[in-house]
Amino acid sequence: MLHHYYRIRSARMTNMWRRWRGQDQHESEPLDHEKMIKDLRTAIGPLSGHTLKFCTDACLMRYLEARSWNLEKAKKMLEETIEWRSNYKPEEIRWHEVANEGETGKVSRANFVDRYGRPVLIMRPGKQNTKTGDGNVRHLVYLIENAILNLPEGQEQMSWLIDFSGYSMNASNIQLKTTRDILNVLQNHYPERLAIVVLYNPPKIFQAFYKVVSYFIDPKTHLKIKFVYPNDKASAEIMKSYFDTENLPSEFGGNTGFSLKYDHEEFSKLMAEDDIKNAKFWDSEIKPVAVNDTNGHYVEP
Incomplete structure (x- = not known):
């Protein structure tokens, strides 16, 4: 009985660790990349101008990959980039x-x-x-x-x-x-x-x-x-x-x-x-x- 308790507790701790690292899916379940890209696009909201052109599906995938497919972390990272690009305007440097x-x-x-x-x-x-x-x-x-x-x-x-x-x-x-x-x-x-x-x-x-x-x-x-x-x-x-x-x-x-x-x-x-x-x-x-x-x-x- 005690062994069963520790086995359940260990599994819970493992799941908590995975969630903290953005890996809360079972390893046997492949990530639905297309869905996560759509979710990230929805999360960042309406875009326009240069920002819309910058935020391609490939771009969103790079940010998700960089944050181990953690939606919240990828959203935060992308929003910081959007703000940086808005101020720094790298595409306008000649x-x-x-x-x-x-x-x-x-x-x-x-x-x-x-x-x-x-x-x-x-x-x-x-x-x-x-x-x-x-x-x-x-x-x-x-x-x-x-x-x-x-x-x-x-x-x-x-x-x-x-x-x-x-x-x-x-x-x-x-x-x-x-x-x-x-x-x-x-x-x-x-x-x-x-x-x-x-x-x-x-x-x-x-x-x-x-x-x-x-x-x-x-x-x-x-x-x-x-x-x-x-x-x-x-x-x-x-x-x-x-x-x-x-x-x-x-x-x-x-x-x-x-x-x-x-x-x-x-x-x-x-x-x-x-x-x-x-x-x-x-x-x-x-x-x-x-x-x-x-x-x-x-x-x-």
């Missing part, structure tokens, strides 16, 4: 507003994709050129939005490759607060957008910094971060599983005839074209700008 941050190519969209056709953002913290935290975040947000704009049909994620060549804590000028702000934006407002983050050949000084930063990294994001080193067999397998090494720059252990070369003027022209595409997607007006051929900056025509 390249000429952030072009100065990108002069050295510290962050850019690669001219190749990963093995699954997903856009790749290249980051080179050793080429950090500004000390403005807000400017760094805004520049990255622009490029995240740009990568999303260029996602192939059926893909929801992008890959990040971080090259630590020339990196030093003094040269990076990136403060802990800026790193936390970037993580906050990425994890809370772009859930399930990252496929993988490759930290390529990070020096020991960065590893110490990462230990501090890791406290602010969501467990799901943490699993996507890979430390990769040259001449390491396990690292080579990671790269091969995500990238075609023939199309990968030599800086990431790829094709020796292909190296990272950033041309700010050419990249600016590409971003100007994407700004027009972005404005059409969001049905926004875009103020005409021109590129100064001398230095690649945008100037009023």
Whole structure:
């Protein structure tokens, strides 16, 4: 009889734990994803304008996945993003507003994709050129939005490759607060957008910094971060599983005839074209700008 009591009590405790984690369904019962998406759409209420366009079924699914299919937590997360987007207006940022941050190519969209056709953002913290935290975040947000704009049909994620060549804590000028702000934006407002983050050949000084930063990294994001080193067999397998090494720059252990070369003027022209595409997607007006051929900056025509 006592054994029966403890068995029932244990089952109740397990159910309480599952409810607390948003897992109150029996494991044998698959979640009805379509119904949960409809429930989330109903929960957030009527939408209009850019918010309506943002909240696609795929978008709602990402927020549900990010919160382990807990409706209330997903609703809270999505509502916070809607408010952030309403104030920050990431879809309205134009390249000429952030072009100065990108002069050295510290962050850019690669001219190749990963093995699954997903856009790749290249980051080179050793080429950090500004000390403005807000400017760094805004520049990255622009490029995240740009990568999303260029996602192939059926893909929801992008890959990040971080090259630590020339990196030093003094040269990076990136403060802990800026790193936390970037993580906050990425994890809370772009859930399930990252496929993988490759930290390529990070020096020991960065590893110490990462230990501090890791406290602010969501467990799901943490699993996507890979430390990769040259001449390491396990690292080579990671790269091969995500990238075609023939199309990968030599800086990431790829094709020796292909190296990272950033041309700010050419990249600016590409971003100007994407700004027009972005404005059409969001049905926004875009103020005409021109590129100064001398230095690649945008100037009023």
